[in-house]
Amino acid sequence: MKAYKTDEIRNIVLLGHGSAGKTSLAEAMLFHSGAMNRMGKIDDGTTVSDFDEEEIRRQISLSLALVPHEWKNTKVNVLDTPGTTDFIGEVISAMHIADMGLVVVDAVSGVEVGTELAWARADERELPRMVFVNKMDRDNADFGRTLDALSQMFGKNFVPLQLPIGGQSDFEGVVDLISLKARFGADGRPDEIPEQLADQVEESRVVLTEAAAEGDDELIMKYLEGEELTAAEIRHGLKAAILAGTAIPVLCGAATKSLGVATLMDDIIELAPAPNEVPAMTAQGVEGDEELNADAAGALGALVFKTMADPYVGKLSYFRVYSGTLHSDSRYFNMRAGEEERFGQLSVMRGKEQLPVSHIAAGDIGAVAKLGATLTGDTICDRGHPLTIPSPVFPSPLFSVAVNPRTQADSAKMGATLTRLTEEDPTLQWTQEPSTNQTILSGMGDTHVDIAIRRMENRFAVGVETAVPKVPYRETITRTYQTQYRHKKQTGGAGQFAEVHVRVEPLPRGEDFDYVWEVFGGRISSSFSSSIEKGIKSVMQQGVIAGYPVVDVRVAVTDGKEHPVDSKDIAFQIAGREVFRLAVLGAGPVLLEPIYDVEVVVPDEYTGDVIGDLNTKRARVMGMDQAPGKSIVKAEVPLAEMQRYATDLRSITQGRGLFSMELLRYDEVPAHLTQEIVEKAKREKEEE
Numbered sequence: 001m002k003a004y005k006t007d008e009i010r011n012i013v014l015l016g017h018g019s020a021g022k023t024s025l026a027e028a029m030l031f032h033s034g035a036m037n038r039m040g041k042i043d044d045g046t047t048v049s050d051f052d053e054e055e056i057r058r059q060i061s062l063s064l065a066l067v068p069h070e071w072k073n074t075k076v077n078v079l080d081t082p083g084t085t086d087f088i089g090e091v092i093s094a095m096h097i098a099d100m101g102l103v104v105v106d107a108v109s110g111v112e113v114g115t116e117l118a119w120a121r122a123d124e125r126e127l128p129r130m131v132f133v134n135k136m137d138r139d140n141a142d143f144g145r146t147l148d149a150l151s152q153m154f155g156k157n158f159v160p161l162q163l164p165i166g167g168q169s170d171f172e173g174v175v176d177l178i179s180l181k182a183r184f185g186a187d188g189r190p191d192e193i194p195e196q197l198a199d200q201v202e203e204s205r206v207v208l209t210e211a212a213a214e215g216d217d218e219l220i221m222k223y224l225e226g227e228e229l230t231a232a233e234i235r236h237g238l239k240a241a242i243l244a245g246t247a248i249p250v251l252c253g254a255a256t257k258s259l260g261v262a263t264l265m266d267d268i269i270e271l272a273p274a275p276n277e278v279p280a281m282t283a284q285g286v287e288g289d290e291e292l293n294a295d296a297a298g299a300l301g302a303l304v305f306k307t308m309a310d311p312y313v314g315k316l317s318y319f320r321v322y323s324g325t326l327h328s329d330s331r332y333f334n335m336r337a338g339e340e341e342r343f344g345q346l347s348v349m350r351g352k353e354q355l356p357v358s359h360i361a362a363g364d365i366g367a368v369a370k371l372g373a374t375l376t377g378d379t380i381c382d383r384g385h386p387l388t389i390p391s392p393v394f395p396s397p398l399f400s401v402a403v404n405p406r407t408q409a410d411s412a413k414m415g416a417t418l419t420r421l422t423e424e425d426p427t428l429q430w431t432q433e434p435s436t437n438q439t440i441l442s443g444m445g446d447t448h449v450d451i452a453i454r455r456m457e458n459r460f461a462v463g464v465e466t467a468v469p470k471v472p473y474r475e476t477i478t479r480t481y482q483t484q485y486r487h488k489k490q491t492g493g494a495g496q497f498a499e500v501h502v503r504v505e506p507l508p509r510g511e512d513f514d515y516v517w518e519v520f521g522g523r524i525s526s527s528f529s530s531s532i533e534k535g536i537k538s539v540m541q542q543g544v545i546a547g548y549p550v551v552d553v554r555v556a557v558t559d560g561k562e563h564p565v566d567s568k569d570i571a572f573q574i575a576g577r578e579v580f581r582l583a584v585l586g587a588g589p590v591l592l593e594p595i596y597d598v599e600v601v602v603p604d605e606y607t608g609d610v611i612g613d614l615n616t617k618r619a620r621v622m623g624m625d626q627a628p629g630k631s632i633v634k635a636e637v638p639l640a641e642m643q644r645y646a647t648d649l650r651s652i653t654q655g656r657g658l659f660s661m662e663l664l665r666y667d668e669v670p671a672h673l674t675q676e677i678v679e680k681a682k683r684e685k686e687e688e
Contacts, residue, residue, distance in 0.1 A: 004075040006294045006363040010272045011077045011320075013098035015091065015122065017114030018060055018083030020104045021134040023047050024255040026067045026080045032262055033069035035350070048351035049080040053458055054451050062451060063425075064090040064306060066318065066349040066365060074269050077365045083114040085655065086445035088121070089394050089427030093305045093376075095121060096392040097320040097365065100242070100272045101129045107141035107252070110149040113655040119154055128242045128273065130249045132264060136164050137171040137254040147250060155628075159211040159238075160204045161249035161267060162260065165194060174252055174260045175201055177208050178231050178238075188262030209234060215241030239271050243278070275363025281322045283379070283387040290387055292323040296361040300324030300332065302380040303389040309420040310459075314370045318349065319360075319380060322389060326366065326380070327359045333383040337373035340383065344368065376426055394426045395660060397442035399646040401449055402470070403430075404439070406463040414439070417460045421452055428452055434541075435549050436470040445646045471640045472594060473548040473677065474666055477587035480505045482558070485579035487571055497563035498575035500524070500532055504583040507552040509666060513540065514554040524560040528572040532557055535576025544584040546591060546681040551666075555580060591674045592666040594639040599632060600649065602657040607631040609652050617641035636664060 014022040027047055030036045036048070049065035050056065061082040068077045079094040081087075095101065101122045105115055122129060133146050143164045150158050162174040165182060173184035175197060181190040193201055213223035215237040223229060229237070241247035251267060253260020275294040283290050283301055292301045306318035319326075326332065328346045333339075347354035349367045360366035374380070377391030403418075405411035418430040418441065428449075429442045443449040449466075456462045482503045489496040507514060515536070517529050540550040560575075598619070602610050611621060614635050625632040642661060649657040669677065 003357055003359055003361060004364065006276050006296055006361060007274045008073060009075050009077065009275055009363045010268055011079070011097065011099045011275065011363070011365065012268060012272060013079040013091075013094045013101050013127075014081060014104055015095075015101045015115075015118035016083055016104040017106065017109070017112035017118075020083060020106045020109075020112070020114070021255045022083065022104045023049055023061055023080055025104055025132065025134060025261070026065075026078050028255045028258050028261040029071075029076070029078060029265055030067060030069050030350075032258065032265060033071050035069050048353075051352040054454055060084060062087055062090075064094045065351055066367075068348060068350055068365075071265050072269050075364070076265070076268060081118075083118075084447065085114065085117060085650075086443065086448035087427075088117070088444060089425060091118060091121060092392045092394060093426075095125050095127055097303065097305045098127065099275060099278045101127045102268075103129055103131045105131060105133050105146055105150070107133045107135045107143060107146050108138050110146050111153045116153065116656065117658070126245065128245065128278075130161075130242065130251065130267070130271070131158065133250060133252040134255050136252050137168065137257055137259065139168055141168050141171070143167070143252050150250070153629075157211060157247050158250050159208055159247050161208065161238075162251045162253075162263060163197060163200060163204055164252050165197065171254060171259060174263055176263055177201065177205050178234050180205070183260070183263045186258035186261075188260075188266075208238070211241055211247040212237030214246060215239070215244065235270050239273070242271055243273055275322075281389060283322075283389045285385075285387045292387075292389070294362045295323055296325045298323040298362065299385045299387070300326065300380070300382045301387055301389055302326060302332075302360075303391065304374055304376055304378045304380065305392065307374075307376045307424050309424045315374075315420075315423070316367055316369050317371050317374050318365065318367045320365045321360050321362050323362050324382075325359050325361045328357070332380045333386065334371075334374050335379040335381055335386055335388050336375075337378065339373055341371045341374055341380070344370065375423055392426075395444070396662065397427060397429050397444060398659065398661065399445050399449055400440050400442040400469050400643070401453075401466040402436075402438040402468070403441050403453070403464040403466055406465060410463050413460065413462045414456075414464065417456050417462045420460070421455065425452070433469070433472055435472040435474070438469055440469050441466075445650075468643055471643075473546065473669070474552075474592040475543050475545055475548050475550045475584070475589055476552045476592055477504055477506050477550075477584055477589055479588045481583055481587035483579060483582045483586055484560075485575055485582060486561075487575040487578065489571075490566075495563075495566040496568065496571040496574070497561075497566035498528070498571035499561040500557060500572065500575040500579045501559035502579050502583050503556045503558055504580070504587050505554040505556070506587070507554050509552055512551055513537075516554060516556040518556050518558045519560065524557070524562050524572075525567075528562065528567070528569070529557070531569045531572035532576035535573040535578075536580040538573075539577050539580045539584075544581055545589050546678045547685065548591065550584060551592070553584075555583070591669040591677060593669045595636050595664050595667050596639055596642060596661040597664040598635050598637045598642065598645075598659060598661045600635070600657060600659040601627070601630055601632050602649075602653050604629060604631055606653045606657060607633065610649070610657065613648065613652055617645075637661075638667075 049067050055062050065080045081091045081094045165173045182193045212234040213219045219237045280291040280293045301323040302319045302321045304317050304319045308316040331340045347367050379389045405414045422428045431440050484501040486499040619635040619637040622634045
């Protein structure tokens, strides 16, 4: 593939619900461009963009894929994205570096959950959009009904750019409302418009012309004066309206039969903005904000938006160049890592195929293998001109499992493998939870995590078992208490002796631990202070009533005794440990549980069901806000009740609900639940 200039590039992201036909459309574009001699099929795993083993097995897209093609001396970088909500991170990454979204809608199903979610994300990005109504050849397909549904759901100015010729099994092409030509068959051959469509074409042409005129001041004046706009003027005005978000053109076709695809490709070239026609990216330079114009001769600024980990090829970093030019076999500076990286052979990716190129200019997208320190979200620049490009903001994971290696060999590789997976997907995270001694893998939903587990086994040969994570409870005290403990051990040789008196006091939440030495008169040598503290801290880590860490407690050593010969470090460690255990048991010990600040966004019709469900989860509903057609429920909920909420909410709202959660504080566990947790901890300890 040859290198293209900035104004010869279009960066398009395919958005929409799963099964709307995004991957089929990408395949059809490749086929029309001559990049492949036959269209691949999702069901037999021959598509270019769905090349991962799990994608082939499940017959759905699970990650973003780059599928570029060349059309009329223009390079179109098509970013195919998953429609499943669990993989929203891939959609966010693709949107971040695209210049326009092409929303693919099923002509039978209309606006679905995935369409709504993708649209909301595109609104956040203020991303220009076009809509492609796919599957016009299917039974019950209806272009007019889909157009009405789009307008009702999103309230935008949706403007037909094409009209279907025939429908369902009789669908045979489209009418191009700009050129006023019918385009028949897979090759989009032009012909006269069928007579029965004349009135509809005339009416739709007026709507299109008005939308185009409103995109440009000169055109609106010309239109109001009664002059006819030329096809070139309509394209110019419509392109401006798309960029401004005042009009969203709607096209139609059937991707699997290649109907309407050639016309769509023409319209992308004519109407989608080139990288130098969208607002400049604002980067953080040494002296403040810096505008990165899409200039191949400008200062280098590139963003790594995706990382792929492969056990054989190594790490593959995908990047978009916003300014300047990247060359093969050169050295560039990683701003976050603070070090230079050697860039070997640059490639343009087409699915999993790497097409070598000598350079990647401003506005284009490429990839490079085997960078050492570079991660997703990193900025690549020149050492002499450091800058940082804003990286995508990803939502926090919502679904977690505890993972345990199956074998000793798996144990040795598990940490490194989890790190590689989380480098590849920023919406995956893994942590070691010290209070429960579990390794926790978190993602956006059960499918997301399940696929990560399967990839560990299939790609990296690491087997793990999963379980629901234990809640990271804490233990604390509720009142002041004083006690003492004497440790005395006499054997054949040297003995051990230590006596320690302590007072424990509860501290405010979040203050953790305070150790105070109040021994006067030399009753215990101050040299033993650290020994006692060490013993206390060992119990704090292990817990007293249920095996969870003790927090928010002050321990004052008030008195004690020592022996001139038998008192030693180990004796005071043991005494410190045992006296603290006694003190906690006497100070009204309680369990604390993590409370999360939860925000649930649902369509209005599900609000009552969602609130009712939250009330069964010991939630404290704090309030509710309204958005167009949606309710935003805010609540404080214990983590113990939220472990599988991603699945619950999907079931309650038919997949249309969203939620986020953030740790707020720790609160006391109700007494009746505390007893259950303590008894369960005792049983587990006995089983071990």
